[in-house]
Amino acid sequence: MSAMLRAENLHHRVATSEGPLTLLNNISLQLARGESLAITGASGSGKSTLLGLLAGLDKPTEGRIWLAGEEITAMDEEQRAALRARCVGFVFQTFQLLPGLTALENVMLPSELRGERTAAKRAEEFLARVGLEHRLHHYPRQLSGGEQQRVAIARAFASFSGGDGILFADEPTGSLDAGNGDKIIDLLFKLNAESNTTLVLVTHEQRLAERCGAHLRMDAGAIATADTLGDNDNLSEVSV
Template identity: 65%
Template sequence: MLIAENLCKQVETAAGTLTILNQVELTVAKGESLAIVGASGSGKSTLLGILAGLDGPSSGKVLFQGEDITKLTEEQRAKVRARHVGFVFQSFQLLPGLTALENVMMPLELHGEDDARGKAEFFLTRVGLKQRLGHFPKQLSGGEQQRVAIARAFASHPDILFADEPTGNLDTATGAHIIDLLFELNREHGTTLVLVTHEQRLADRCQQTLVLDAGEVVSTNTTKTTGAVA
């Protein structure tokens, strides 16, 4: 499903060349889950962006379903993302002028999906927001907004879901519910998960854990069952 080979990312600064990622390699099979962990500034979000095709490496390559996406133009990568990729971010990234239902419907309509409303209602109900379809983001709690974001991500049936600190702005109890929901939907739909997180409880639920330090992989760990409580 997803393979990274010798990924490097460097940027030029006034002080010289800054290496953000150095020879990072990983493999994630279809339906599996990977947690990318490390201290702030270790390169986690940069790696996630490159794996998702939002950014390009200085060298190395990313193979998605056998295709080297690092050789594609931005327009071509955008088409790959539209067809195959879902995103969940720490900041939710909901449009404030749209209701929960409209936030989930909009990307479906942009992609020409049939019955966008029905699909949006199904996934919002699945994440426990059946009674909140007509509410705007400012009328929802942080946990509810993140559930809308998860419904929006899964409604397009992505092959792979990238999540950047999905519980970072949530309290402990709400974050635990969001973690459960991510893995429930992962099991139901066979969606591959790649997560950046600082929370060990979330990393422990993933089949693989990759630890970054100063842009380099310092350890990897593999478990047998995705979603299992550590």
């Protein structure tokens, strides 16, 4: 399988009043198309920083990243934004739905921004796939936490403009109770399998990490351990 995501020797530092602070130290990994990776670790271990770099939301201080075969570390912000619009979806812990838009309008938004004529139809299809076909015209304040997260998942999968996609999820069940969390986990992996997307998620939940093909544990900005799970040893390669 060809790599959907590859990172080589990532380092990330930020300036503070006490001098440079290292957030990430020498991270390398590779993930094949259609596979899944869980990133775990204690708060402050660098999980969300790594996720943001892999998604092209920021540039590392050192190192290189390839996403869908293109080196995003060689791009400017406008080029990275264009690539994200084509093949990247996001699921956030706090849903990040626009309160003035209905469920349908929230899911339509990425496709509308690309000027796609089928934005409404595509949004309706994904809302139906997450079981919210009866909630199309409800606003976020009229939806439960679990329903809002399902809208966010539908929006993420509807974001792909065609071809391969990669979905980044930051604590996707962190704001939900156990019952709704289990439903969201099942839904996330069901849609991931149906769409053959690549999935990278940050989580504190072991049950969610265990559903992924590979598991990377972080500590103090570095990879502590990296495992490939399941029966296929070639699912993913994560280098320590």
